[in-house]
Amino acid sequence: MRNSFITLALAGLAGLLMSMAAPAAQAQTFAVIVNAENNFTGDENTKRTQIKRLYLKEQTAWPGGVESIPFGREAGSPEQVAFEKSVLAMSNSEIESHWLKLKQIRGETPPRGIGSVRILARQVGKKPGAFGVVLASEAATIDGAKVLFEFTAN
Amino acid sequence: MNSSGHTPTHHTKPCRANDRYWRYGATALALILAAPSLAVADAASDAKIQKMQEKLAEAMAAIQTLSQTVSNLQQEIASQKAQSTAAASNDDMVAELDERVEELEDTVDTIDGRVGSRAVANAFDATKLDIGGFVDIATTLAIGEDKTEAAFNREVFELLLKAKLGKNWDLFAAQAFVRNAPLQYSDSNGRRSPFFANNNSPVVTDTVIAWAQYSKNDMFNVQFGRFITPHGIINIEHFPANLLDPEQPQFLRPFPGQTIFANFSDGVNVHGSKYVGNNKFSYNAYAAAWAGNSSNLNIGGRLAYAFEDAGLTFGINGTYGDRSSSRPASFSVLGADVLYQKGRWIWKNEIFVTDEERAPGKLAFYTMPAYKLSDKWTAFYRFDYLDTGAPGGESIENALGLTFRPIFNAHLRGIYRWRKATRDAGIPAADTHVFQLSTTFNF
Numbered sequence: 001m002r003n004s005f006i007t008l009a010l011a012g013l014a015g016l017l018m019s020m021a022a023p024a025a026q027a028q029t030f031a032v033i034v035n036a037e038n039n040f041t042g043d044e045n046t047k048r049t050q051i052k053r054l055y056l057k058e059q060t061a062w063p064g065g066v067e068s069i070p071f072g073r074e075a076g077s078p079e080q081v082a083f084e085k086s087v088l089a090m091s092n093s094e095i096e097s098h099w100l101k102l103k104q105i106r107g108e109t110p111p112r113g114i115g116s117v118r119i120l121a122r123q124v125g126k127k128p129g130a131f132g133v134v135l136a137s138e139a140a141t142i143d144g145a146k147v148l149f150e151f152t153a154n
Numbered sequence: 155m156n157s158s159g160h161t162p163t164h165h166t167k168p169c170r171a172n173d174r175y176w177r178y179g180a181t182a183l184a185l186i187l188a189a190p191s192l193a194v195a196d197a198a199s200d201a202k203i204q205k206m207q208e209k210l211a212e213a214m215a216a217i218q219t220l221s222q223t224v225s226n227l228q229q230e231i232a233s234q235k236a237q238s239t240a241a242a243s244n245d246d247m248v249a250e251l252d253e254r255v256e257e258l259e260d261t262v263d264t265i266d267g268r269v270g271s272r273a274v275a276n277a278f279d280a281t282k283l284d285i286g287g288f289v290d291i292a293t294t295l296a297i298g299e300d301k302t303e304a305a306f307n308r309e310v311f312e313l314l315l316k317a318k319l320g321k322n323w324d325l326f327a328a329q330a331f332v333r334n335a336p337l338q339y340s341d342s343n344g345r346r347s348p349f350f351a352n353n354n355s356p357v358v359t360d361t362v363i364a365w366a367q368y369s370k371n372d373m374f375n376v377q378f379g380r381f382i383t384p385h386g387i388i389n390i391e392h393f394p395a396n397l398l399d400p401e402q403p404q405f406l407r408p409f410p411g412q413t414i415f416a417n418f419s420d421g422v423n424v425h426g427s428k429y430v431g432n433n434k435f436s437y438n439a440y441a442a443a444w445a446g447n448s449s450n451l452n453i454g455g456r457l458a459y460a461f462e463d464a465g466l467t468f469g470i471n472g473t474y475g476d477r478s479s480s481r482p483a484s485f486s487v488l489g490a491d492v493l494y495q496k497g498r499w500i501w502k503n504e505i506f507v508t509d510e511e512r513a514p515g516k517l518a519f520y521t522m523p524a525y526k527l528s529d530k531w532t533a534f535y536r537f538d539y540l541d542t543g544a545p546g547g548e549s550i551e552n553a554l555g556l557t558f559r560p561i562f563n564a565h566l567r568g569i570y571r572w573r574k575a576t577r578d579a580g581i582p583a584a585d586t587h588v589f590q591l592s593t594t595f596n597f
Contacts, residue, residue, distance in 0.1 A: 049432070059372055059429065093529040096562040097396075100596060104393040105382070107316025107326040109284055115264075116257040 027152045029136040030082050033121075033145040035128045038062070040148070047149045051131065052088055056098060057108050062129055070111040071120055071132035080113065082153035083133045121145060280317035280325070287313040290394040292592035299585050306335040310394070312362065322370065328363040328393075362418065373426040380445075383419045384438035384456050385471040386491045386504045392417075394594045398524055398532060398557050399569060401590070404540035404549060405506060405518035413542065414506045414518055415473050415487050416444035419452065434460040450476035454487070465496025471506070484511040498526040514543025532557045546581035550574045565594040 032051055034040070040050065040062055053059040054068040061067050073080040084095060102108035114120040117138050124130045125144025139147050277283040290310040297303050310332050317325045334356045365379035382392050394400035401407075405414040421442025428435050439455040452475025460467040471489035476482070489506035505519035518541070524534035538551040555569035568591055575584035 053429065058427075058434075060369070061371060065371065091529055092562075093526075093559065096559075100562075101391060101396050103286060103596075104288075104314065104328075104396055105390065107284060107314060107324070109316075116261065118254060118257060119261070 027154050028078065028082065029150055029152050030079060030086075030133055031136040031139040031147045031150045032083075032087065032131060032133050033124055033139055033142060034131045034148045035124055035126075036144050036146050037128050038066075038131075038146070038148070039064070044149050048087055048151075051148070054131070055088065055111060057102060057111075066129040069123075069127050069130040071123060071130060072111045072113040073120070073133060074113050074115040077115070079133045079135065082151070086151045086153045087133075277317060280319055282318035284316045285314070286597055287311065288393065288395045288594055288596045290400060290592065290594045292400060292590055294588060294590045296589075297587045299583055308335065309333045312393070319366070322368055324367045324369065326363060326365055326367070327361070330358070330360045330362045332358040332360065334358070365423075371426075373428050375425050377423040377425070378421075380418055380420045381423050381440075381442075383416050383442075383454075384423060384425065384440065385415055385454070385473070385487075385489060386456075386469070386506070387493050387502045388504070389417060394592070395565060395596045398522075398534045398567070399536060399553055399555055400567070400592050400594070401553075401569075401571070403504070403518070403520045403536070403538050404551060405516075412444050412446060412477065413540070414489075414508055414516055415454070416446075416452070418445065419443065420445060420448065421451070432462050434462060436460075444475075447477060447479050449479040452476070465494055467491075467493040467495075469493075477510070482511055483513065485509065485513075500524040500526075500532075510543075516543050517541045530559050546576065546578040548576040548578070550576075563596045565596075567592045 032047075040047070042050070050059075050063070054062070055070045055072070057070075059068065073083070084090060084092075088095065090098070099108075099110045114123070114132065117134050120132045120134065121138075121142040121144075124132050125142065131148065134142070136147075136150050139145070275283070288311075290312075291307070292309075293305070293307040295303060295305045310330060312328055312330045315325075315327045315329075319325055361380060363380055363382065365377040365381045367375055367377045369375045382390060384390060388397065388402055389406055391397060392402075406417055407413065411417065419440060419442030421440060423438060423440040423442065425438040426436065436458045437455065441451055441453045443449070443451055452473055454471070454473030454475070456469055456471045458467055458469035469491040471487070471491070473487040474484070476484050486509045487506055488508075489504065491502075491504040493503070494501040501524070502522045503520070506517075508516040510516070518539065520536055520538040522534060522536040522538075524532055526532050534553075534555050534557070536551070536553040538553065539549075541548040551571055551573045553569055553571040555567055557565060557567045559565055569589075571586075571588040571590065573586045573588060575586070577583040
């Protein structure tokens with residue numbers, strides 16, 4: 001009985017140590033990519049604000065007149081969650097209310113959410129006004145696109 | 155001593171000459187005697203050299219062989235390296251192709267899951283077509299001034315349709331199908347509010363919105379057709395799915411009436427917006443008729459300026475027109491609205507006054523603070539005042555509500571409303587307590 005107790009205690013202690021040693025959620029770096037022909041410039045805050053307005057369809061064109069083609073990522077994906085949290089800076093309910101309002105007032109729908117980074121890359125590379133969010137490590141390999149800005153999120 | 159064995163003397167010349175002769179002679183003799191030995195020694199060296207040459211040749215051959223072997227090995231190693239790199243590259247390519255195929259399969263699977271063997275709907279001529287809508291259900295209990303009770307319900311099914319006709323052209327329509335339960339409640343002065351039904355027409359269909367729009371850019375858009383009259387805050391948001399209280403403020407009742415201004419107008423609406431730094435300017439200008447008075451044109455508009463960082467939007471509104479097609483009844487409306495929306499707070503405020511020909515002016519305003527208790531729960535209060543200028547036309551509503559969004563597509567509400575219809579000369583009071591449960595489902 002005593003041995004069992006000691007065994008259990010040791011197992012518990014080992015589990016505790018393992019859980020303490022488990023790495024905390026690591027921050028990941030993401031990148032908002034735009035078509036390579038996009039010549040929008042500004043400081044990072046300006047770029048974030050512009051992307052937010054275009055993504056939420058408060059504006060439909062880039063400064064200069066090129067039609068905006070925003071792309072989202074799959075709902076719940078790390079890229080989309082990070083984008084909503086760090087760039088849009090809105091809660092789920094705020095985002096949902098926003099799209100509900102636009103749907104009912106003028107029939108607008110949220111940007112298409114793309115799961116595959118390659119399909120997103122192809123779209124952004126082909127369309128001058130397009131943009132989307134990818135992992136920063138994936139951004140360098142995308143032809144026809146460039147990084148507008150990077151951001152970090154847990 | 156010298157080599158001849160004699161000790162040299164330094165005193166006589168004849169001795170030196172003799173010594174010299176002796177030396178020459180000895181040398182010559184030594185050479186003659188050594189000649190055969192030297193000849194033998196040369197022969198031995200030649201043999202050794204030959205042997206050495208043979209060994210050298212062997213060594214050279216060995217070196218050449220080794221050199222060839224090393225060269226072969228180097229070539230072999232280089233070849234193996236090249237093969238290894240090519241193999242690794244092929245592995246990477248295969249892995250990448252596998253990954254791509256998996257992504258494509260996932261995409262196809264998703265599309266197949268949505269479409270399957272069902273027919274895919276196509277628009278006749280639109281390049282893009284979105285269809286959605288909502289169902290709004292409300293059940294209400296009203297307890298009147300004399301303690302009489304009336305319970306009734308209302309169902310609204312509304313279909314929303316957006317079609318893209320071309321690069322700059324869109325079409326948007328909202329068709330409502332409304333069913334109102336017959337309302338067993340009346341007031342001799344018609345003060346029923348919230349307004350639920352025309353008892354004689356419990357079923358109503360109404361084309362709420364139907365416009366085509368040309369969009370030049372964000373600053374210039376032109377709508378043609380039937381649109382929401384662009385005044386204030388709540389009338390623009392309009393639909394129950396957007397609203398905390400599906401019963402709109404008193405000045406927007408009855409639906410689709412024209413107490414202060416018409417909820418909907420038929421005509422042309424030019425609108426646009428522009429960002430100025432972190433602020434947003436927007437405008438509407440319209441010329442349109444009210445459905446109940448199609449022979450007269452109303453003109454009006456709205457200017458709004460939003461301070462995005464502060465969460466504040468200010469709007470001013472104005473209209474001029476005629477309320478009647480049968481008699482002169484011109485009117486003008488002036489209004490202002492303030493929206494504060496930041497963090498957990500949403501605070502809507504609107505005020506409108508009218509100047510009427512051959513009728514008293516009207517005044518209406520409300521203030522409606524709301525607080526988000528969480529992402530799903532919101533509490534609100536609304537103080538709503540309307541004075542139509544007519545006898546018994548003053549009424550005040552206090553509404554207190556709690557709304558809940560269990561999921562994005564559902565909006566549940568519980569609202570208590572105390573409506574105070576003022577006693578006036580010869581007109582009794584008609585205060586009412588209204589309890590309402592409602593829900594809106596969107597798709």
